[in-house]
Amino acid sequence: MSESGEPAPVVNKNKAHRKDKLSPFAPTFSALSHSYPLFSWKVEPFKPEDNKAGPLKEESSFATLFPKYREKYLREVWSAVTKALDAHGVACTLDLVHGSMSVRTTRKTYDPYIILKARDMMKLMARGVAVNQAVKVLQDDIACDIIKIGNLVRNKERFVKRRQRIIGPDGSTLKAIELLTDCYVLVQGNTVSVMGPFKSLKEVRRIVLDCMKNIHPIYRIKELMIRRELAKDPKLANESWDRFLPQFRKRHLKTSEKTAKKNEKLEHKLEARKAAGIETTAEELKKEVAAKKKVYTPFPPAQLPRKQAETTEKRRAERAEAFVAPVETAAPTVEEKRKHKKRSAAELEAEMDAEEPEGIEKSKKKKKKRKATEEDS
Secondary structure: OOOOOOOOOOOOOOHHHHHHHHOOOOOOHHHHOOOOHHHHOOOOOOOHHHOOOOOOOOOOEEEEEOOHHHHHHHHHHHHHHHHHHHOOOEEEEEEOOOOEEEEEEOOOOOOOOHHHHHHHHHHHHHOOOOHHHHHHHHOOOOEEEEEEOOOOOOOHHHHHHHHHHHHOHHHHHHHHHHHHHOOEEEEEOOEEEEEEOHHHHHHHHHHHHHHHOOOOHHHHHHHHHHHHHHHOOHHHOOOOOOOOOOOOOOOOOOHHHHHHHHHHHHHHHHHHHHHHOOOOOHHHHHHHHHHHOOOOOOOOOOOOHHHHHHHHHHHHHHHHHHOOOOOOOOOOOHHHHHHHHHHHHHHHHHHHHHHOOHHHHHHHHHHHHHHHHHHHO
8 A cells, every 4th residue: 555545556577477568569769768767778888988997808800701793892992991990999801812801809999899890890791781881880779680581482583572572662662661660771682681779670680581481561561650650659658559550360271270260160050050949960060061062173164055056156267267278270281281382372473573663564565566566567
């Protein structure tokens, strides 16, 4: 009992209950800051004064391989990489012979965790992330995650389609994921590189892996949008959000789930018949359902006779239109060939006579006249 006389609220000390209470209903730190001051602290940067033990005793180093096509870009920007890492007291080397990038601690390194951040930066650059973006991983409130998706789908064509589904038309799906999770996402080859807050990395990993398992990203995006709107309301900070979130039903059921559904339907029918006063057993109902079911046959149903006759007539008409037989002429006999030759010779002579010029005819007439005069004399 409190001083005012009201009963004190019962606090459940079960860890599982507290975990379920905090994690699913509070996707962002801003939503939790209203009710849970534990999550509203500010992450202070690690300074040289914070390292009271002095310089590191042992040298730590990490090396990362990079593909051949990244060599030209890395050579161009390596000066910017060394400048960014020198500020944290980390040395870096670019080995073009073996195709590797390495980072190591020095006597100037004051942050013991920065070497792991530098290693993550090298990994991101090897996977195609630009330097100005990869440098951000050195900040305390930003982490990275490289999700391997190459081995999740065996079929190459299916893999390419599902990977493209993460990007979406004109990169719209990828942009939506980035805006909702405050992350930078890059899909490259067989990996997806993600940079952002720790909690958001889990969301992006879940979206990517679900997409490769043939669950469209739009379902997760819709859920994130609803969570974002619910987080703005401080009244809902201590309540369950399950009633607001969409419940997506699986289309493909297992055999056990299908049989359970059938049994439920039979029970409902039995209850309805009992209420109507009709006494039937479960076995009789099953027999009725089996009798109503059509027997499956792989062959198509037989055509009706009238329809079959129409189709045959149509096919015949189409064939007649499509193919017209040419008129065949018989070969000429020997006599016909001779007659044809005689005719052609007579025709040629007639043509020659018709084509003779008028001057030749006049000269012939003059010769005839001369002969006639000579005979008279």
